[in-house]
Each structure stands twice: as structure tokens, then as C-alpha cells.
Amino acid sequence: MSLIVQKFGGSSVADAESIKRVAKRIVDTKKAGNDIVVAVSAMGDSTDELLDLAHEVTPIPAPRELDMLLTAGERISMALLAMAIKSMGYDARSFTGSQAGMITDAQHGAARIVDVTPGRLRDALDEGAIAIVAGFQGFNRDTKDITTLGRGGSDTTAVALAAALGADICEIYTDVDGIFSADPRVVPRAHKLDRVSSEEMLELAAAGAKVLYIRAVEYARRHGVTLHVRSSFNNNTGTIVYNPAAISPYAAAVLNGETVEEPIIAGVAADLSEAKVTVVGVPDIPGKAAQIFKIVAKTNANVDMIVQNVSAASTGLTDISFTLPKSEGQQVLTALTNEQQNVGFAGLQYDDQIGKLALVGAGMRTNTGVSAKLFEALFEAGINIEMISTSEIRISVVTRADTINEALRVVHTAFGLDSDDEAVVHGGTGR
Numbered sequence: 340m341s342l343i344v345q346k347f348g349g350s351s352v353a354d355a356e357s358i359k360r361v362a363k364r365i366v367d368t369k370k371a372g373n374d375i376v377v378a379v380s381a382m383g384d385s386t387d388e389l390l391d392l393a394h395e396v397t398p399i400p401a402p403r404e405l406d407m408l409l410t411a412g413e414r415i416s417m418a419l420l421a422m423a424i425k426s427m428g429y430d431a432r433s434f435t436g437s438q439a440g441m442i443t444d445a446q447h448g449a450a451r452i453v454d455v456t457p458g459r460l461r462d463a464l465d466e467g468a469i470a471i472v473a474g475f476q477g478f479n480r481d482t483k484d485i486t487t488l489g490r491g492g493s494d495t496t497a498v499a500l501a502a503a504l505g506a507d508i509c510e511i512y513t514d515v516d517g518i519f520s521a522d523p524r525v526v527p528r529a530h531k532l533d534r535v536s537s538e539e540m541l542e543l544a545a546a547g548a549k550v551l552y553i554r555a556v557e558y559a560r561r562h563g564v565t566l567h568v569r570s571s572f573n574n575n576t577g578t579i580v581y582n583p584a585a586i587s588p589y590a591a592a593v594l595n596g597e598t599v600e601e602p603i604i605a606g607v608a609a610d611l612s613e614a615k616v617t618v619v620g621v622p623d624i625p626g627k628a629a630q631i632f633k634i635v636a637k638t639n640a641n642v643d644m645i646v647q648n649v650s651a652a653s654t655g656l657t658d659i660s661f662t663l664p665k666s667e668g669q670q671v672l673t674a675l676t677n678e679q680q681n682v683g684f685a686g687l688q689y690d691d692q693i694g695k696l697a698l699v700g701a702g703m704r705t706n707t708g709v710s711a712k713l714f715e716a717l718f719e720a721g722i723n724i725e726m727i728s729t730s731e732i733r734i735s736v737v738t739r740a741d742t743i744n745e746a747l748r749v750v751h752t753a754f755g756l757d758s759d760d761e762a763v764v765h766g767g768t769g770r
């Protein structure tokens with residue numbers, strides 16, 4: 340008998356009909372002889388609706404009360420799902436995050452899981468029941484308050500439960516067929532990946548692939564949880580996200596014991612949410628970069644790429660550019676402007692019309708010529724590269740925002756990732 344954790348996103352439980360459909364799916368897995376723990380998101384867009392409501396009441400809702408409000412969304416779906424399962428003659432019990440033992444720190448709206456004590460879930464399983472857990476929420480022991488894990492946090496709930504219970508696999512049910520080599524809405528010839536390593540998935544998620552939340556992937560990687568990302572609208576095998584060092588026998592069986600060699604490239608992703616700040620005319624002497632990024636760090640901005648140009652010998656001045664989320668641009672510009680005299684730079688430029696493309700593949704470690712091929716493909720399409728950064732298994736480039744989709748397509752083709760037929764897009768959001 341296997342223990343399976345299943346997570347259903349908001350789009351899979353959007354209305355009563357969908358909840359009944361999901362209930363049937365859960366019961367089928369139960370009938371096949373498995374123990375099941377389910378993590379469920381709030382129905383459809385109800386979290387957004389609750390957020391809107393809060394902002395109609397006050398422009399800045401109190402964080403504690405906002406968490407109280409938002410956690411109600413998952414409480415609704417968990418109870419309805421448990422009722423639906425019970426009506427089919429199977430025992431099911433719903434649990435809030437705190438009842439399920441999701442212990443977090445005290446940070447409202449972005450709490451981190453510090454411990455998972457799923458005693459009540461174990462008891463329910465021992466008694467033959469299906470345990471349904473409200474996703475995205477936890478409880479802090481010091482403040483004794485309810486917390487939320489941040490948007491999309493139900494993925495993390497599912498992974499944390501799978502880790503704590505030693506589940507054989509954590510199935511993430513969504514409205515797309517799995518992880519694709521690129522966003523099929525932009526690259527029609529994208530193909531579904533049968534499997535992707537968790538380190539590749541982390542890079543893809545960081546680069547803008549939205550199907551899985553990065554914190555959940557991190558958690559899965561750290562705790563050796565194998566994920567199966569698949570559609571709740573069909574029975575197809577989706578994508579296995581695995582840590583090669585810790586692949587479970589159950590996951591290996593889903594993969595049919597395939598031992599084909601890993602492809603060099605897993606996929607390509609794009610991100611249009613960043614902007615570029617250039618600090619112009621920085622004195623090229625030790626300590627200036629430190630000064631600048633200390634100012635930036637104080638704003639808590641998430642700096643991604645950094646490029647420093649060589650200084651023209653005659654001026655002794657250099658330019659430093661970096662990217663960061665657009666939403667953090669204004670506060671960083673203000674902070675830098677306030678310190679302009681101190682640092683002694685000439686000016687600031689802000690560019691929010693950039694796109695970032697990332698090519699990801701574990702095979703880059705052992706294959707040369709990957710970057711040359713990438714640059715060549717962009718050159719042939721007449722796309723200018725403005726910044727470049729690399730990790731062991733990723734190459735990222737910044738281009739103009741309006742060329743990013745074309746860039747995705749030509750790079751996808753250049754690396755032989757195109758499938759023979761067009762991907763079927765159900766208009767899903769991946770949530």
C-alpha cells in the first residue's frame with residue numbers, strides 16, 4: 340500500500356461540479372488501495388476575491404486579519420471536498436492547517452514552515468479515512484495566530500505533508516498536462532517533459548515558469564520528495580520532478596523504469612516582470628559596488644543579474660546595471676537617489692521594457708558550445724542581447740521585452756526542443 344499526497348489547485352475545484360469530479364478521482368486512488376492525504380486550494384479565484392474585498396474595506400488591511408480572511412477560502416473547499424467524498428461512501432475528514440500540524444514562523448502573508456506534526460492526519464489514515472488539509476495556511480506557536488504561506492502556498496503545504504509523512508509521491512493536480520519545455524501559449528511546439536530534475540525545475544521556476552511555486556520545489560528538493568505534476572482533467576501521466584539522488588520506487592515505476600539518457604536541455608522560460616537599473620558614472624575604485632548594493636539591500640529588493648562595464652581609462656568611471664522586479668524599482672531608485680552624493684555616481688537610468696530568457700539543462704555541465712548556440716540563434720533572428728548571466732545549469736539573457744516571445748521560439752527550435760505536433764493548450768493557467 341502506498342501513501343499518496345494529492346494537491347488540487349483552485350482551478351480544479353472551481354465549482355460544485357469540479358469538486359465532485361475531484362472527489363471521484365480521490366476515491367478512485369483510494370479504491371486502488373492507497374492511503375491518501377489531500378491538500379486543497381481555495382475555489383477558483385476566491386482568494387483574489389477575498390483580497391479585493393479586504394481592500395474595499397481598507398487600503399492597508401491588518402496582516403493578522405488578512406490571514407484570518409484568506410484562510411477561510413481553503414476552509415470552504417476542504418469541507419466541501421470532504422462532504423463530497425463522504426457522500427460517495429468513503430470516510431473523509433477535513434483539517435485546517437493548524438489541525439494538520441503545519442507550524443510556521445509568525446510572518447503573516449509569507450510565513451515559513453518550521454515544523455510539521457501531522458498526528459491527526461496519521462490517526463485519520465489509521466482509521467481508514469482520507470485526510471483533506473487546507474492548503475496555504477499554518478499556525479505560529481508563539482503568537483498562537485493563523486498564518487498564510489504566501490500566494491500559491493498550497494503547493495508547499497502538499498510537499499511539506501509528503502515529506503513529514505514519508506509519502507511515496509506528491510501529485511500536484513492542475514489545469515495543464517505537466518511541465519513543458521516552454522510556455523505552450525507562446526511556443527506552440529513546446530513538448531511536455533516526462534521528467535525534469537528538481538534542480539532544473541528550480542531554475543525554470545525562478546526564470547518564470549509558473550506551473551510550480553519555487554518554494555515548493557525547493558522544499559521537495561531538500562526533503563527528497565518526488566513530485567508528479569499532472570492534469571486533473573484527464574488521466575495522462577504528467578511530469579515527474581525528481582531528485583536523482585532520492586527517486587522513490589513509486590516514482591520510478593511511474594516513469595516505467597525508463598533509463599534513456601537525460602537531454603542536455605530541459606527547457607526555456609521567459610520573465611517579463613523585471614526592470615533594469617543602470618547606475619551611470621560610478622567612480623571605478625574599490626568599495627563602490629559594495630556601497631551601491633548595500634543601499635539596494637536595505638530596500639529588501641531582490642536583485643537578479645548584475646553587470647559592471649569596464650571603465651573608460653580616461654574617465655575612471657564605470658556603469659553598473661542590475662535587474663530587479665518592476666514592483667521594487669521605485670523604492671530602489673529613491674534609495675539610490677538619496678545617497679547619490681555619498682556614492683558619487685553621475686545618474687540613474689530605469690528601463691522596464693526588458694525581457695529575460697533562461698535556457699535550463701543539467702547537461703550543460705558536461706556539454707560545451709551551449710552558449711555559442713544560444714547567441715547564434717538570437718543573432719540569426721536579429722535579436723540583441725543586453726545582459727548575460729550563467730549558472731552551472733542555466734544561461735540567461737536580457738533582451739527587449741517585445742522580442743522575448745520570438746527569442747523563446749528561435750531558441751526552442753535551435754536546441755531541437757520542438758515537438759512534431761502542436762501542444763494542446765486547454766487555456767489553463769497552470770494553477
Ligand code: ASP
Pocket residue numbers: 348349380381386387412474475489490491492493494
Ligand atoms: N489560495 C491560495 C492562492 O490563491 C493558495 C494557493 O492557491 O495555492 O494563492
Ligand code: MG
Pocket residue numbers: 348349380381383386491770
Ligand atoms: Mg489559488
